[in-house]
Amino acid sequence: MPADDNIQHQITALTERLHHLNYQYYQRDISEVPDQEFDQMLAQLAQLEKDYPQFAHPNSPTQRVGGTITKQFPTAEHRYPMLSLGNTYSEADLREFDERVRRGLEGAAVQYVCELKFDGVAMSLTYQDGQLTQGVTRGDGTRGDVVTSNVRTIRNLPLHLRPAGPPQPADFEVRGEIFMPLPVFAELNAEREANGEALLANPRNAASGALKLQDSALVAARKLRFFAYSFLMPGRSMFPTHSASLEALHAWGLPVSDTWRVCGTIEQVLDFVHEWDKKRFTLPVATDGIVIKVDDFRQQELLGFTAKSPRWAIAYKYPAEAARTRLHTIQYQVGRTGAVTPVALLDPVPLAGTVVKRASVHNANQIAALDLRLGDLVFVEKGGEIIPKITGVDLASRPANAVPIIYPTECPACGTPLIRPEGEAHFRCPNERACPPQLKAKLEHFVSRKALDIDGLGAETVGRFFDLRLVSNAASLYDLPAKAAELAQLERMGEKSVQRLLTGLEQSKQIPFDRVLFGLGIRYVGETVAEKLAQHYRTMDALAAASATELAAVPEVGGVIAESVAAWFQEPENRQLIEGLRAAGLQLALTGEAPQPQSDRLAGLTFVLSGVFEQHSREALQHLIQQNGGKITGSISKKLSYLVAGDKMGPAKREKATELKVPIITEDELLAMLPTSFDAEDAVLDQMLGDSTAAAPTPAAATATGQTPSAGAGEQGSLF
Incomplete structure (x- = not known):
């Protein structure tokens, strides 16, 4: 076999194998191979595609990790308008809908398909010859944004359909909902709260915001999921019914929720509505109602459309569930970053499938806006059906002795005066x-799964050790082996538990630098920022020596984050902590060789990049400058060599550069200063693949590339 044919065969075989493994994992909860083997195959495929791009498949599994930078999303016209459904909150309206349908069909027998209405972002996907070719948002129903590169990062969405079930049309469209699972949403909000960031309102907004991100790698990190609910093709459908099309989509490998049901009467429809009124709260995805569709496609054609919606479908929306209960007191919780959050303690009340005893009040502003008082009867709802929150006060029932809430001026835990x-x-x-x-x-953050993930030392255990004064900070954890005998005497510990803990501590010394950095809990430094800083500086010492101005020039790091990181490293106690971790043997540098400079063409020159660039992402241009000896900074001064101006650059920077007589150049002019053989995007890809192909993948690498060791059926359940 000729060499090229052999390479093409390898790429095709790896692509098909990885597609199969992804389907087994995300659709059937089956892990056919260890995560390390999966990641090694993926890394091998990425390298082959880089070396032989002419053989790469457009829907390769390597697209899952993202990395595409989209300056602006083009728009596309929908072949079939994405109309809205008529909504109702009334069962009487559902009966009227049934009567209208039967009149329109002149009394013919009719069946309905009832489906849960998932609270996410409507998406139109085009498949051609079994390959995903385009993803478009609803937009205005006629045109939407093309977000294909972001859609390709969704793990349970097949990029290549399975050759099973009925024959697939050469060209068809799938409509569905992209959503953020509730556990992912809760985890994201917990991280934002710990970092002092504003909480996201609900999973739908979180999913919508993720799909608008310009960097598809960041979209991949949001762990979005997809459910298909509609099949469309040119001409008359190849299926007699909607239910038959759902079965075919499932057979082809598309995720279809297994909660839909065919109903023969409106009474059966109402039974379905009643069944899921409470049952929906057990699902790991937000729902806000039921969609009822006429099942027979011919009957749908006969019924037709109004100007805004189909006559053969309707959405029943569950009313927002609220409860009235008594507010007893406000408890003030102190978080990892010092934020003091008020939590209302309530009389227990059933709400949305759970008994609510506590509710968020967010901050002092909301207490004032609601005019909350102790003893009030308050209305409680679940925001996005997840987080209980107080939405109002029953002022007519306010007791005469209701006590105004005075926000504390001192920390409830240590008495230190609070600041705002x-x-x-x-x-x-x-x-x-x-x-x-x-x-x-x-400490709990340091040992958490996304940071050091120390086996045998979870949040509860480390909190207990802190209370017993066995540990005081992250470095002191590594003194625990010397206290093994003392630990074994503790209740619920024992020799086996202690040995597991000590093994976990030893194994944590191999956790990569970026996760150690994340584990330090520096304010605003989440997983993505920690990874970017680690890739940029490569060692803790280099990071600690960077100024706020230098830090602000790192991709994904703005001024606020830069100031926070620089201030953290200036504190003597934090530098002492780093030395303690170094003495314990933790990874404070990236392994493998740093990328070698391509040339010294830009040696001695400093650059500021501003705006959106056409040929390369800003990250690629920054890397390009550094690989040719130049330096990146975040501010304009007389010492600056060049301001590289992209589209939509802010006028303030241009004015300041002009005032200081700093040369302003374009992206093309920057590229003209460099060796013509240099490819910025390839340089970034080399950097991304460098460490992952040099050693066996870590659990973090598994998360980034394909299969999550801890996900499995527990995360996905029957719906995923």
């Missing part, structure tokens, strides 16, 4: 060195 930074909603305790709940929360 300008522009922030939360009051904060600045005593991060000695405030017990802050110290405990930092």
Whole structure:
């Protein structure tokens, strides 16, 4: 076999194998191979595609990790308008809908398909010859944004359909809902709260925001999922019924929720509505109603459309469930970053499938806006059906002795006077060195799954050790082996538990630098920022020596994050902590060789990049400058060599550069200063693949590339 044919065969075989493994994992909850083997195959495929791009498949599994930078999303016209459905909150309206349908069909027998209405983002997907070719948002129903590169990162969405079930049309469209699973949403909000960021309102907004991100790698990190609910093709459908098309989509490998049902009467429809009124709260996805469709496609054609919606379908929306209960007191919780969050303690009340005893009040502003008082009867709802929140006060029932709530001026845990930074909603305790709940929360964060993930040392255990004064900070965890005998005497520990803990501590010394950095809990430094900083500086020492201005020039790191990181490393106690971790043997540098400079063409020159660029992403241009000896900075000064101006650059930077007589150049002019053989995007890809192909993948690498070791059926359940 000729060499090229052999390479093409390898790429095709790996592509098909990985597509199959993804289908087994995300559709059937089956892990056919260990995660390490999966990641090694994926890395091998990525390298082959890089070396032989002419043989790469457009829907390769390597597209799952993202990395495409989209400056602006083009729009596309929908072949079939994405109309809205008529909504109702009334069962009487459902009966009227049934009567209209039967009149329109002149009394012919009719069946309905009832489906849960998932609260996400409507998406139109085009498949041609079994390959995903385009993903378009609803937009205005006539045109939408093309977000194909972002859609390709969704793990349970097949890029290549399975050759099973009925024959597939050469060209057809799938409509469905992209959503963020509730556990992912809760985890994302917990991380945002710990970092002092505003919480996302609900999973739908979180999914919508993710799909608008310009970097598809960031979209991949949001762990979005997809459910298909509609099949469309040119001309008359190849299926007699909607239910038959759903079965075919499932057979072809598309995720279809297994909660739909064919109903022969309106009474059966109402039974379905009643069944899921409470049952929906057990699902790992937000729902807000039921969609009822006439099953027979010929009957749908006969019924037709109004100007805005089909006559053969309707959406029943469950009313927002609310409850009235008594507010007893406000408890103030101190988080890892010192944010003091008020939590209302309530009389227990059933709400949306659970008994609610506590509700979020967010901050002092909301307490004032609601005019909350102790003893009030308050209305409670579940925001996005997840987080209970107080939405109002029954003022007519306010008791005469209701006590106004006075927000504390001192930390409820350590007594330190609270501060409220300008522009922030939360009051904060600045005593991060000695405030017990802050110290405990930092330890819990350090040992968490996304950070050091120390086996045998979860949040509860490390919190217990802190209370017993066995540990005080992250570095002190590595003194625990010397206390093994003492640990074994603790209740619920024992020799086996202690040995597991000690093994976990030893194994954590191999956790990569970026996760160690994330584990430090620096404010605003989440997983993505930690990874970017680690890739850019490669060692903890280089990162610690960087100024705020230099940090701000790193991709995904803005001024606020840069100031926070620089301030953290300036604290002597934090530098002492780093030395303790170094002495314990943790990874404080990236393994493998740093990317070698391509040339010294830009040696001695400094650059600021501003705006959106056409030929390369900003990250690629920054990397390009550094690989040719130049330096990146975030501010304009007299010492700056060049301001590289892209589209939509802010006028303030241009004015300042002009005032200081700093040369302003275009992207083309920058590229003209470099060796013509240099490819910025390839350089970034080399950097991304460098460490992952040099050693066996870590659990973090498995998460980034394909199969998540801890996901499995527990995360996905029957719906995923």
